[in-house]
Amino acid sequence: MDQLPNMRLTTQRQIILEELGKVTSHPTANEVYDMVRKRLPRIGLGTIYRNLELMAESGIILKLEVGGTQKRFDATVENHYHIRCTDCGRVDDIDIEVQEEINEIATKSSDYKILGHHIEFSGICENCSRKKKVVH
Amino acid sequence: MDQLPNMRLTTQRQIILEELGKVTSHPTANEVYDMVRKRLPRIGLGTIYRNLELMAESGIILKLEVGGTQKRFDATVENHYHIRCTDCGRVDDIDIEVQEEINEIATKSSDYKILGHHIEFSGICENCSRKKKVVH
DNA sequence: TTATGTGCAAAACATTTGCAGGAGT
DNA sequence: ACTCCTGCAAATGTTTTGCACATAA
Numbered sequence: 001m002d003q004l005p006n007m008r009l010t011t012q013r014q015i016i017l018e019e020l021g022k023v024t025s026h027p028t029a030n031e032v033y034d035m036v037r038k039r040l041p042r043i044g045l046g047t048i049y050r051n052l053e054l055m056a057e058s059g060i061i062l063k064l065e066v067g068g069t070q071k072r073f074d075a076t077v078e079n080h081y082h083i084r085c086t087d088c089g090r091v092d093d094i095d096i097e098v099q100e101e102i103n104e105i106a107t108k109s110s111d112y113k114i115l116g117h118h119i120e121f122s123g124i125c126e127n128c129s130r131k132k133k134v135v136h
Numbered sequence: 137m138d139q140l141p142n143m144r145l146t147t148q149r150q151i152i153l154e155e156l157g158k159v160t161s162h163p164t165a166n167e168v169y170d171m172v173r174k175r176l177p178r179i180g181l182g183t184i185y186r187n188l189e190l191m192a193e194s195g196i197i198l199k200l201e202v203g204g205t206q207k208r209f210d211a212t213v214e215n216h217y218h219i220r221c222t223d224c225g226r227v228d229d230i231d232i233e234v235q236e237e238i239n240e241i242a243t244k245s246s247d248y249k250i251l252g253h254h255i256e257f258s259g260i261c262e263n264c265s266r267k268k269k270v271v272h
Numbered sequence: 273t274t275a276t277g278t279g280c281a282a283a284a285c286a287t288t289t290g291c292a293g294g295a296g297t
Numbered sequence: 298a299c300t301c302c303t304g305c306a307a308a309t310g311t312t313t314t315g316c317a318c319a320t321a322a
Contacts, residue, residue, distance in 0.1 A: 065203030
């Protein structure tokens with residue numbers, strides 16, 4: 001909701017944000033850890049989790065609660081949808097337009113106070129379909 | 137893909153399926169465990185997980201990879217969407233119609249071979265909005 | 273009878289947390 | 298100075314797995 005409350009600008013935070021901004025993939029906390037560790041070898045995994053969580057709450061990054069066992073993070077906060085490969089777990093952005101009124105439609109069909117929605121497509125990514133053809 | 141391969145009809149499986157069918161909520165594995173344990177006190181949590189997983193693979197139940205920390209299960213397999221309360225984590229069905237061609241639209245915008253999609257709305261359930269009003 | 277399934281307990285992961293020392297403002 | 302933040306390690310929570318015994322077919 002509010003932007004960076006009393007959040008100190010530490011080296012760790014700068015680098016986490018920089019590294020996340022460099023990639024178009026949607027890394028897990030552990031992948032961010034590996035990326036950041038190349039520049040800050042002594043950083044702890046707890047720091048990664050704490051800061052990704054904080055940044056997601058402040059709205060400067062996006063926390064993706066997609067299928068699979070791990071949460072993923074995205075430096076792009078503009079509203080967009082995702083597609084996940086059911087074979088390898090990879091997640092990509094997908095750029096499509098959906099009827100704008102979808103939240104209003106949902107409001108009429110539910111007792112909930114609707115805040116938003118997310119669409120997750122599932123499929124097989126190019127890499128994995130290629131592999132499958134070779135094997136079979 | 138295939139229906140109940142060489143899956144034995146054990147007491148445990150029958151009761152898991154019965155109990156899951158009784159509720160309209162979307163219980164976590166642990167909640168199913170609690171429900172089933174009332175009738176089969178010696179059942180192990182591992183058995184619950186193994187069987188829910190198998191049933192989901194066979195397509196006789198649905199495994200929901202919604203946000204939050206735990207997977208949830210649903211005895212209703214017909215395609216439908218869900219809404220999750222960001223306060224208490226509760227998940228309900230939501231019955232709305234979305235443009236049929238959404239998968240085709242996605243196919244055009246992606247290199248993936250699209251298999252399906254899921255929409256997860258987020259919001260505040262009635263219970264939680266009531267609580268909030270009282271507290272504040 | 274025999275392949276499959278179960279209970280139990282340990283292992284494997286992902287994530288969170290307590291705390292003593294460190295660093296931004 | 299005085300919070301807030303970090304590294305470290307331990308704790309927590311969820312799901313998976315190995316194995317000896319049990320049981321459906």
